[in-house]
Amino acid sequence: MRTDDGDGDDDGGFTAYFTPRAAGLLRFAYLLTGDVGEAEDLTQTTLTRVFVVWPRVRGHDRPDAYARRVMANANTRRFRRRRVRQVLVDVPPERAQPSPQLAAVEDRAGLAAALAALPPRQRAVVVLRYCEDLPEAEVAALLRYSAGTVKSQAAKGLAKLRTHPALAGPAGAPASSQVGYPLVGPREETR
Numbered sequence: 001m002r003t004d005d006g007d008g009d010d011d012g013g014f015t016a017y018f019t020p021r022a023a024g025l026l027r028f029a030y031l032l033t034g035d036v037g038e039a040e041d042l043t044q045t046t047l048t049r050v051f052v053v054w055p056r057v058r059g060h061d062r063p064d065a066y067a068r069r070v071m072a073n074a075n076t077r078r079f080r081r082r083r084v085r086q087v088l089v090d091v092p093p094e095r096a097q098p099s100p101q102l103a104a105v106e107d108r109a110g111l112a113a114a115l116a117a118l119p120p121r122q123r124a125v126v127v128l129r130y131c132e133d134l135p136e137a138e139v140a141a142l143l144r145y146s147a148g149t150v151k152s153q154a155a156k157g158l159a160k161l162r163t164h165p166a167l168a169g170p171a172g173a174p175a176s177s178q179v180g181y182p183l184v185g186p187r188e189e190t191r
């Protein structure tokens with residue numbers, strides 16, 4: 001934002017604070033949405049909403065945690081609206097070129113596909129808990145869930161991720177019931 005006096009820095013430090021964090025927010029948005037274009041839109045929406053309340057938020061210890069909560073909530077609202085207005089077409093439109101900031105995340109296409117299959121609540125909990133490496137208590141506070149809800153949503157999400165075909169292990173891996181003790185010699189009974 002610019003003012004008439006020409007100093008140009010009346011955003012209260014918003015630009016200085018979020019410029020180095022924008023790539024991280026974009027990665028978080030990509031993990032929530034699974035789509036580059038929607039991730040960019042979600043990041044823009046989040047930064048816009050945080051900017052509006054920046055004078056109040058900048059006094060907090062961690063404004064980036066507030067931004068992640070805004071993003072998770074915006075994604076949930078976006079998901080609800082999309083389910084109502086989504087129109088299926090015979091020929092999908094061409095995809096935009098991927099952003100260089102998302103290159104590291106896009107290499108994990110299987111993870112993104114598996115995360116996209118999760119419901120929004122489970123996806124938000126799994127991404128915050130395991131991708132952002134936040135403790136359960138912080139995830140609960142961030143999403144305004146109870147600690148039990150975070151634990152159950154994480155457990156359900158991880159269970160679904162384990163069964164997702166994109167994350168399945170190698171074809172010949174033994175099942176856990178087939179794994180036994182190594183046979184080195186006869187077992188000795190202890191008395």
